[in-house]
Amino acid sequence: MGILLKNGRLLDLETGELHSRDVLVEGDRISRIGEDIDPASHQVHELNGNVIVPGFIDMHVHLRDPGLEYKETIETGTRSAAAGGFTTIACMPNTKPILDNPELMRYIYDTTNKTGSCKVLPYAAITRGERGEELTDMEALKEAGAVGFTDDGVGVQSGGMMRSAMERAKALGLPIVIHAEDESLSGKGCMNEGDVSKRLGLPGIPGVAESVHVARDALLAELTGVHLHVCHISDASAVDVVRWAKGRGIRITAEVTPHHLLLTDEGIDGTDANWKVNPPLRTEKDRLACLEGLLDGTIDMIATDHAPHSEEEKRRAFQVAPFGFVGLETAFPLLYTELVEKAKLLTLQQLVKKMATAPAEVFNLPGGTVAEGGLADLVVVNLEEERVIDPATFASKGRNTPFAGWRAKGWPVLTICDGKVTFDRTNSK
Ligand SMILES: NC(=O)N[C@@H](CC(=O)O)C(=O)O
Numbered sequence: 380m381g382i383l384l385k386n387g388r389l390l391d392l393e394t395g396e397l398h399s400r401d402v403l404v405e406g407d408r409i410s411r412i413g414e415d416i417d418p419a420s421h422q423v424h425e426l427n428g429n430v431i432v433p434g435f436i437d438m439h440v441h442l443r444d445p446g447l448e449y450k451e452t453i454e455t456g457t458r459s460a461a462a463g464g465f466t467t468i469a470c471m472p473n474t475k476p477i478l479d480n481p482e483l484m485r486y487i488y489d490t491t492n493k494t495g496s497c498k499v500l501p502y503a504a505i506t507r508g509e510r511g512e513e514l515t516d517m518e519a520l521k522e523a524g525a526v527g528f529t530d531d532g533v534g535v536q537s538g539g540m541m542r543s544a545m546e547r548a549k550a551l552g553l554p555i556v557i558h559a560e561d562e563s564l565s566g567k568g569c570m571n572e573g574d575v576s577k578r579l580g581l582p583g584i585p586g587v588a589e590s591v592h593v594a595r596d597a598l599l600a601e602l603t604g605v606h607l608h609v610c611h612i613s614d615a616s617a618v619d620v621v622r623w624a625k626g627r628g629i630r631i632t633a634e635v636t637p638h639h640l641l642l643t644d645e646g647i648d649g650t651d652a653n654w655k656v657n658p659p660l661r662t663e664k665d666r667l668a669c670l671e672g673l674l675d676g677t678i679d680m681i682a683t684d685h686a687p688h689s690e691e692e693k694r695r696a697f698q699v700a701p702f703g704f705v706g707l708e709t710a711f712p713l714l715y716t717e718l719v720e721k722a723k724l725l726t727l728q729q730l731v732k733k734m735a736t737a738p739a740e741v742f743n744l745p746g747g748t749v750a751e752g753g754l755a756d757l758v759v760v761n762l763e764e765e766r767v768i769d770p771a772t773f774a775s776k777g778r779n780t781p782f783a784g785w786r787a788k789g790w791p792v793l794t795i796c797d798g799k800v801t802f803d804r805t806n807s808k
């Protein structure tokens with residue numbers, strides 16, 4: 380018995396056209412795509428013309444597990460991912476303890492096997508405890524399943540340390556993934572440095588705190604030949620540096636978050652820490668530079684930087700509350716509504732490529748397409764269904780989003796990962 384998706388519209392990633400199709404899933408594969416597949420004894424999901432696209436892949440998620448389970452667990456975080464249409468996510472090592480040894484890589488894989496609703500690929504830390512002082516055992520971490528190295532949450536302050544890390548990652552064939560932040564420039568800043576921070580009297584984080592690290596690491600990537608991936612790019616000059624580096628033939632890729640594509644620091648009033656994130660929301664000029672970079676291929680993919688915190692933590696004063704937004708459950712509807720439907724800056728095809736195909740290609744992962752014989756990682760979205768974003772309904776433990784109350788269309792109705800239903804709002808029989 381297979382899973383039969385009846386009367387869907389399959390997005391053709393080559394042409395952008397939608398074709399009326401049935402899709403049959405058997406085992407972990409798509410065994411058939413056809414115009415009228417016999418229901419036979421299959422479990423049938425009536426899709427009513429909803430759109431079938433490849434499962435989304437998010438290369439930047441904070442699962443908070445182990446050690447910070449009051450914010451999120453592998454179980455709740457992957458359920459949130461499945462509800463958002465994601466079938467693969469990469470988790471960040473800034474947990475407690477930091478994911479800096481092979482046992483913790485195995486903990487992530489084992490716990491995902493037991494309680495997960497999507498695939499989880501762990502990143503390992505570059506330095507022990509993310510303290511920036513000594514490198515982790517990168518060989519052993521690769522052996523235990525690390526997909527790349529990052530000290531996300533903090534920047535690696537020493538260029539010499541970064542160079543050594545890159546040399547070893549290059550020898551192992553794994554990427555270095557950077558949280559670009561020069562702490563001598565970001566200091567105690569809690570929002571973007573600019574007109575708004577001055578008006579509010581809050582300490583700012585200048586855009587150059589990000590771009591000087593992107594420039595340093597791009598040049599070190601040229602020297603070492605490693606694949607450098609830039610996390611959550613937010614600043615116009617950082618986008619320019621990545622464009623310049625790509626033009627020079629440096630192996631560099633970049634991601635941008637939904638919030639940096641949709642929001643600016645103008646939304647911050649200094650009272651609500653649900654607007655506090657790192658890197659900070661920047662200016663309209665930066666937002667437009669991120670959009671332009673996404674469109675011209677400078678920025679390869681979209682990643683949510685899903686960063687759950689407790690309500691108590693986010694009720695603290697703006698200056699002392701932790702940085703971060705949840706994002707898994709709202710990423711697709713927000714981007715579809717704002718950039719595809721309203722602004723018409725992206726097509727559905729382009730958005731899906733940035734959320735599924737590109738991460739698969741850049742990180743050499745299975746998935747990213749829907750094809751006969753291919754892996755059954757897919758999501759069905761209802762492009763007409765409109766809902767108001769209500770954090771109380773999230774599968775994530777985190778409620779911290781600045782998008783509460785926004786209207787959005789394009790909600791996932793069915794997610795299938797490795798041939799298994801991981802999220803379902805259809806009436807299956
Ligand atoms: N993005 C954030 O604002 N916060 C992240 C850390 C990070 O991704 O830098 C977190 O772990 O909370």
Ligand SMILES: [Zn+2]
Pocket residue numbers: 531532533558610611657658
């Ligand atoms: Zn980060």
